[in-house]
Amino acid sequence: MPELPEVETIRRQLAPHVEGRELTVLDILDPRWCLPLAPEALRDALEGRRVERLGRRGKYLAWELEDEAYLLMHLRMTGTLLLDPPPATPYVRVRLALDGGERELRFCDPRRFGTGELALGAAARDAFFDLRLGLEPLSGELTGEALRRMARGRRAPVKAFLLDQRRIAGVGNIYADEALFRARIHPLRPAGSLSRAQCDALAAAVHEALSAGLAAGGATIDDFRDAEGVSGAFQDEFLVHRRRGEPCPECGGTVVKMVAAGRGTYVCERCQPRPRRRRARAPVGLRAAG
């Protein structure tokens, strides 16, 4: 599933092919893609405009067209954005053409969770992102101190904290697991219980995990493909994610799978010690030991 490194990989590949060109066709085949707006609304607002820049914010791909018209794409679980794909490519939801067909793009998405949203004016775009997204983790904003401020007083598991896009933008299930392992922090630790040193370590670990993913061209588990249709390589470098039953690369213990924040979560509980249970109100003696 595309997270920040996967989206950034696509952005870097596509930018030289789309920037400076005119979006001549925006053909939205699946109206669900742009709900609640109709496909015609996006087409009328965007067709014929020049692409000034292809940007990214969190997991969003942000098409910046002339006169401050923005198309904000999200790939969600299974979306891909393919450059000049083979004609038989399935699950096409949107077709885009640049410079009258000089370049063709297809937004393909078997599960149909992907979205495209329209923002007219820089203020509308900023409002859209400000409502949904927090710090950009690769921009230098994500310091240990910033993380500590956001986590203070929060009792939710730190994994849920990392997945909350309104605090840190772009971290998904894969990179949350990898960052927590690198920082030696158990995913069920209450976010607000982390020490200052652990906040520093976690901020650095998020940066490292995302950077490693980006350097490998992203991770492909099921569906992710870059703009050329090529799989990423980072799945081969996962330290714990999707490695249930395998030896921990650090201590040789066994990686286990559990559920945290409602997500499949992989952890080495020797390197990432389980948080102590909160004090129970019931008499201790009434409970059987785990």
Next chain:
DNA sequence: CGACACTCCTGATGGC
């Protein structure tokens, strides 16, 4: 405000 369940969707997976 925060935490959690539910929802969308469909290919992959697993149990029998």
Next chain:
DNA sequence: TGCCATCAGGAGTGTC
């Protein structure tokens, strides 16, 4: 081997 139920999950919404 084949079928069917269940799972997976990003983010929006609803509920307490």
